[in-house]
Amino acid sequence: xxxxxxxxxxxxxxxxxxxxxxxxxxxxxxxxxxxxxxxxxxxxxxxxxxxxxxxxxxxxxxxxxxxxxxxxxxxxxxxxxxxxxxxxxxxxxxxxxxxxxxxxxxxxxxxxxxxxxxxxxxxx
Amino acid sequence: xxxxxxxxxxxxxxxxxxxxxxxxxxxxxxxxxxxxxxxxxxxxxxxxxxxxxxxxxxxxxxxxxxxxxxxxxxxxxxxxxxxxxxxxxxxxxxxxxxxxxxxxxxxxxxxxxxxxxxxxxxxx
DNA sequence: TAACTGTTATATAATCAATGTAACAGTGAG
DNA sequence: CTCACTGTTACATTGATTATATAACAGTTA
Numbered sequence: 001x002x003x004x005x006x007x008x009x010x011x012x013x014x015x016x017x018x019x020x021x022x023x024x025x026x027x028x029x030x031x032x033x034x035x036x037x038x039x040x041x042x043x044x045x046x047x048x049x050x051x052x053x054x055x056x057x058x059x060x061x062x063x064x065x066x067x068x069x070x071x072x073x074x075x076x077x078x079x080x081x082x083x084x085x086x087x088x089x090x091x092x093x094x095x096x097x098x099x100x101x102x103x104x105x106x107x108x109x110x111x112x113x114x115x116x117x118x119x120x121x122x123x124x
Numbered sequence: 125x126x127x128x129x130x131x132x133x134x135x136x137x138x139x140x141x142x143x144x145x146x147x148x149x150x151x152x153x154x155x156x157x158x159x160x161x162x163x164x165x166x167x168x169x170x171x172x173x174x175x176x177x178x179x180x181x182x183x184x185x186x187x188x189x190x191x192x193x194x195x196x197x198x199x200x201x202x203x204x205x206x207x208x209x210x211x212x213x214x215x216x217x218x219x220x221x222x223x224x225x226x227x228x229x230x231x232x233x234x235x236x237x238x239x240x241x242x243x244x245x246x247x248x
Numbered sequence: 249t250a251a252c253t254g255t256t257a258t259a260t261a262a263t264c265a266a267t268g269t270a271a272c273a274g275t276g277a278g
Numbered sequence: 279c280t281c282a283c284t285g286t287t288a289c290a291t292t293g294a295t296t297a298t299a300t301a302a303c304a305g306t307t308a
Contacts, residue, residue: 012295012296012297013296013297022229023229026229026231027229038253038254040253040254048297049297049299050254051297051298051299052296054254055296057254068254069253069254069305069306070253070254070306071254071304071306071307072254072306072307073252073254074253074254085232088226088229088232089236089240091226092223092226092227092232092237093240093244095223095226096219096240096244097244098219099216099219100244102215102216102219103212103216105146105147105150105151105212106150106208106213107150107209108209108212108213108216112213113216113220116213116217117241120224131266136264136265136266137265138265162283162285163284163285164283164284164285172266172267174285175266175267175268176266176267178286179265181285192285193274193275193284193285194273194275194286195273195276195283195284195285196274196275196276196284196285197275197283197284197285198285
């Protein structure tokens with residue numbers, strides 16, 4: 001598994017870790033029941049505090065993506081793809097609602113938005 | 125002009141003010157060259173610090189939406205609709221790019237996104 | 249037992265948003 | 279000119295969030 005973080009990003013490190021792990025699950029880099037690196041190992045690799053990694057793991061566990069067993073480690077929870085897919089669909093829905101609100105405020109036509117949509121999605 | 129702010133929102137107050145004023149400009153509530161409430165007046169109305177209002181005004185000025193003259197007050201700059209329309213189009217483009225990235229990560233089909241898009245935009 | 253795991257508590261630092269207060273300067277009506 | 283309004287600036291402070299360092303504690307397993 002390969003995680004790249006940036007401390008110059010405006011996205012908090014613990015959130016970057018969460019996103020990277022979710023992406024690894026989706027792309028199959030991490031399989032069900034597979035062990036994650038220990039909080040200290042990952043912290044050393046990324047040259048950050050283990051508390052920051054722990055926070056990421058804690059939140060991922062709360063959200064149901066991983067399971068942590070004290071003394072043993074953290075593991076990818078089963079049925080993860082569906083979970084993340086649901087979550088990402090919800091994110092997309094929120095983003096489209098934002099677009100809708102902006103278009104109402106700025107008097108932008110639906111057609112114009114569809115064109116932008118096409119341009120971005122058609123680039124391979 | 126009517127501005128409603130929420131301090132329980134995760135959007136900073138100064139940004140809520142900026143958004144509210146941009147919306148007021150777009151909907152024609154605020155016309156070109158019209159005076160904005162003074163920083164202290166608006167601060168009193170909203171029961172917040174005048175420094176928070178000043179910050180909103182300062183950024184709006186930097187972005188070219190208003191003009192502030194020391195001793196006189198702040199005024200809506202001309203050619204605002206076009207400015208905001210450009211800005212909002214850019215925001216929408218960024219949001220669609222976010223959607224694109226999420227769809228790639230979570231293996232969500234373009235068709236599925238279009239359906240969500242239709243549902244949200246068709247509600248009158 | 250030793251070397252891993254995760255957990256917890258405490259303290260600290262940096263940044264950002266927001267505030268309070270005070271003093272200063274420009275504008276314009278009376 | 280004076281007064282009451284405008285904006286400006288400089289401090290100090292609070293609270294929340296992010297991230298860190300350190301230390302001690304507890305479960306797992308070879």
